[in-house]
Amino acid sequence: MLRAALRSRPADSPVFLHKGETVRAGALTRTxxxxxxxxxxxxxxxxxxxILALDGVAERVLLLPSLxxxxxxxxMAQAGIDRLIRxxxxxxPGDGEVETDWILATSGTTGTPKLVRHSLxxxxxxxxxxxxxxxxxxxWGLLYDLTRFAGLQVFLQALxxxxxxxxxxxxxxxxxxxxxxxxxGCTALSATPTLWRKLLMTPGAETLPLRQVxxxxxxxxxxxxxxxxxxxxAARITHVxxxxxxxxxxxVTDGAVxxxxxxxxxxxxxxxxxxxxxxxxxxxxxxxxxxxGGERRFADAQGYVDTGDSVxxxxxxxxxxxxxxxxxxxxxxxxxxxxxxxxxxxxxQVALARVAARRNPITGQIVTADIVxxxxxxxxxxxxxxxxxxxxxxxxxxxxxxxxxxxxDLNIGASGKLARSGSGA
Amino acid sequence: MTPxxxxxxxxxxxxxxxxxxxxxxxxxxxxxVLLESGLDSLGFAILVTRLEESFGFDxxxxxxxxxxxxxxxxxxxxxxxxxxxxx
Numbered sequence: 001m002l003r004a005a006l007r008s009r010p011a012d013s014p015v016f017l018h019k020g021e022t023v024r025a026g027a028l029t030r031t032x033x034x035x036x037x038x039x040x041x042x043x044x045x046x047x048x049x050x051i052l053a054l055d056g057v058a059e060r061v062l063l064l065p066s067l068x069x070x071x072x073x074x075x076m077a078q079a080g081i082d083r084l085i086r087x088x089x090x091x092x093p094g095d096g097e098v099e100t101d102w103i104l105a106t107s108g109t110t111g112t113p114k115l116v117r118h119s120l121x122x123x124x125x126x127x128x129x130x131x132x133x134x135x136x137x138x139x140w141g142l143l144y145d146l147t148r149f150a151g152l153q154v155f156l157q158a159l160x161x162x163x164x165x166x167x168x169x170x171x172x173x174x175x176x177x178x179x180x181x182x183x184x185g186c187t188a189l190s191a192t193p194t195l196w197r198k199l200l201m202t203p204g205a206e207t208l209p210l211r212q213v214x215x216x217x218x219x220x221x222x223x224x225x226x227x228x229x230x231x232x233x234a235a236r237i238t239h240v241x242x243x244x245x246x247x248x249x250x251x252v253t254d255g256a257v258x259x260x261x262x263x264x265x266x267x268x269x270x271x272x273x274x275x276x277x278x279x280x281x282x283x284x285x286x287x288x289x290x291x292x293g294g295e296r297r298f299a300d301a302q303g304y305v306d307t308g309d310s311v312x313x314x315x316x317x318x319x320x321x322x323x324x325x326x327x328x329x330x331x332x333x334x335x336x337x338x339x340x341x342x343x344x345x346x347x348x349q350v351a352l353a354r355v356a357a358r359r360n361p362i363t364g365q366i367v368t369a370d371i372v373x374x375x376x377x378x379x380x381x382x383x384x385x386x387x388x389x390x391x392x393x394x395x396x397x398x399x400x401x402x403x404x405x406x407x408x409d410l411n412i413g414a415s416g417k418l419a420r421s422g423s424g425a
Numbered sequence: 426m427t428p429x430x431x432x433x434x435x436x437x438x439x440x441x442x443x444x445x446x447x448x449x450x451x452x453x454x455x456x457x458v459l460l461e462s463g464l465d466s467l468g469f470a471i472l473v474t475r476l477e478e479s480f481g482f483d484x485x486x487x488x489x490x491x492x493x494x495x496x497x498x499x500x501x502x503x504x505x506x507x508x509x510x511x512x
Contacts, residue, residue, distance in 0.1 A: 174460070198466050200493035201459055227491035331466065361485030363470040388443055397444070402471040403478055 001120050002055040005160050015159070017139075017184045018045045018167040028052055038062040038081045039147070040072060044167040047146050048155065050085060055100050055120070062103040062115070063147040071112050078293025079103050079115055103292060104149055106244045107334075115292040122247045122286035123149075124156050125269060138212055141166040141186035143177065143195060149244045150216055154190050178204045188212035193224050194331035197362050200227055209234070216240040218329055218364050219320045222257050229255070245298050246282040246305045249273070258311075258319040272304075279324050280307045322357065322365075330398040331363035340367060340391075340399055347390045349374050349383055352410050355401065369401035372410055380406050429505050432479055433472075440464060440472050455498025462497050476504070482511065 006015070011026030028049065037058045041047040054061050062079045064072055076084060102123060105113035140158040142165060144151035158165035166184040168177040178199065181189070186208055191199065193215055199205040210232040215224070220239045228237055237255060242248040250268040252259045264273050272283040281304040289299035299305045310321040328335040337355035344353035352372035360366040377383040384404045391400045434452050441449045441463050453462035460466060477483040484507035485492070494500040 175458075194466065197493060198460065201466075201495055203458055203495055223485070223491040225491075227493055230491070331470070358474060359486070360470045361473060361483070362466050366470050366474050368474065392443070398467055402474040405478075 002052055002156075002159060005162070006052065009162060013162070014164040016045060016048055016167055017164050019169075019180060020183075021045070023049070035083060036060040036062075036079070036081045038064055038072070038076050038079070038084045040064040040066075040084060040086050042066070042169075042171065044142065044146055044169050046087070048165070048167060051146070051155070052159075056097055058100050059098055060101040060103060063105070063152070065105060065107075065145055065147040067105075067113075074112055075105060075115060080293070102152070104147070104152070104244050107148065107332075114294075114296075116244045117288040117292050118149075118247065119286065120156075122284065123152055124160060125248050125271070125284070125286060138163055138188040139166060139184065139186050140164075140188045140190075141181040141184070142168060143170075143189065143191050145170055149242060149247075150190065150192075153240075153242070153248065157188075174198060174202055175204060178202055178208070182207050185209070188214070190214035190216065192217040192332050193220055194218060194363050196224055196228060200231060206231060208232070211235050213237045214240060216242055217332055219322070220257055221364075223361065225255060225257065241282075243307065245287065246307055247271075247284040247287040249282045249284060256317070258317045261313060261316045261318055264318070274304060275311055275313060275318070276306075278310050278312075280309045280311045280318075280320075281305060282307055328355075328357040328365050328367055330360075330365055330367060333396075333398045335367055335399045337367075340369065340395060340401065343391055343394045344369055344371065344387065344401075346394075347387050349377070350387065354410050358403070363398075366402045367399060368403040368405070370405050370407045370410060372408065373406055377406065427505060429480075429508050430501050433476060433501055433504060436472060436475050436479065437464070440468055440475065443471075444468050453497045455496060455501070457497045459494055459497055459500055480504070480508070482507065 006025055006028055009025040011024065013025045014022050015025050015028060016023040023045070035058060037054060039047060039050050039061060041050060060079065060081065062075065062081050064075065099119060102118045102120070103115050104118060105115055107113065138161070140154055140163065142151060142154050144154060146152065146155060155165060166181055166186050168180055182204060187210055189208065189210055196215060211234055213228050213232055213235040216239060225237060236253060238251050238253045240248065240251040241259070249271045250259060250263055250273070254260070264275065267273065274281040283302065283304045285303055289303060290297040308324050310324050312319045312321050323329070326337050328337060340355040341353045344350050350371055351374040354370045356368055357365040358368045371387065373383060383406065387404055438449055438452065444464065449463050459469065464472065473483060473485065484503055488507060492503060494503055
């Protein structure tokens with residue numbers, strides 16, 4: 001499918017733009033070995049070329065983000081992969097015409113990510129829905145990691161739209177990536193709300209001649225939509241709802257947060273949506289309903305996936321209200337309050353701890369903690385510092401409470417469990 | 426120096442210290458680009474949260490228009506203007 005799209009282009013048609021280098025269609029005819037292959041490539045151009053070379057040739061391709069070696073080994077075993085490609089030169093010429101399975105890792109919170117099997121059909125469902133006209137000439141820039149669902153969406157959007165894709169390297173600083181996008185004439189860009197907020201605070205981003213602005217991966221608030229409208233008046237602004245498990249579910253282009261309630265009755269592009277027990281369920285029949293290498297299904301018998309996102313139906317609109325499990329989303333990183341509470345409680349001076357989300361204009365949400373000290377502290381500031389230092393050695397930066405409040409008591413429910421109030425989204 | 430500026434600079438130094446383990450060698454001047462002034466985006470998220478605790482308001486939420494400051498001076502000015510409006 002991808003190579004067919006490539007063959008339909010003139011040999012001199014630019015496919016990838018990266019740091020001043022232009023890779024044209026005629027230079028991308030090389031094919032790769034078949035079988036079951038894992039890709040762990042940091043260089044975005046090498047990764048993009050490998051994906052193109054393997055589609056339709058390899059039976060199965062596992063896309064690996066940067067992960068520790070032992071986790072990579074475990075994921076390869078789970079997916080039944082026999083070859084790991086770490087540099088582009090490892091490609092061996094081969095041939096074939098198979099329907100390649102694309103295996104993506106969930107961006108999980110802790111431990112080993114889970115694997116979800118996709119096909120090009122499941123990956124491109126929304127790509128075409130939200131996509132510009134073929135040959136209409138948008139220049140997509142890539143800010144996402146190409147091993148992630150959202151990154152692949154942008155890649156396929158450009159490739160199947162017959163337009164060039166500007167690749168940037170996630171290891172470079174953001175101002176440099178923005179300068180590269182501007183130099184290559186980027187007119188279409190997809191990013192999380194957090195990354196868009198950073199872009200709005202990055203000098204040079206105002207020069208991007210954007211005609212398409214796409215947001216996804218976190219809850220979209222009206223402030224970011226308003227700021228993007230003002231910054232890029234010529235752009236169409238789209239927010240998409242997609243996840244590794246649910247696939248590409250729907251997109252919204254009416255400029256408002258949440259999504260229209262009629263989507264519940266009229267499945268957009270055939271992806272049925274339902275609200276059960278206050279949570280959003282998505283039925284995308286093109287995605288495999290179970291994690292690879294395990295028995296655990298994530299879809300029910302009818303094929304509905306519980307997204308875990310709490311939603312509120314209000315009039316003719318459905319709004320997102322955070323995670324059902326109380327999970328806090330700090331700039332796209334998930335934090336389980338229980339994990340942070342456990343660390344806080346391991347401090348000798350902490351008797352009780354409750355972790356909550358607070359909305360934040362930069363990262364969407366942030367972690368805060370209410371602490372009941374074991375004994376009334378003589379020096380509250382010193383105790384807060386000591387708790388901070390305790391967390392710093394035990395939690396990743398985004399999991400550490402941004403604010404520690406010392407309180408006399410916590411509200412404990414009848415069950416004896418901490419009362420958790422809402423999500424603070 | 427206004428009390429607002431004073432609190433922002435003191436809280437800035439505190440967040441830098443909690444992130445990097447050391448007090449900043451110098452405070453950023455007004456022309457410094459926010460995301461290059463010693464704090465990453467998570468650092469600024471923390472700064473805004475702590476300032477809300479100190480001031481009792483978050484101008485990013487209360488402001489009617491969406492605003493994303495680029496320089497350190499923009500950031501301080503946004504808080505000062507908002508405090509003046511609140512009276």
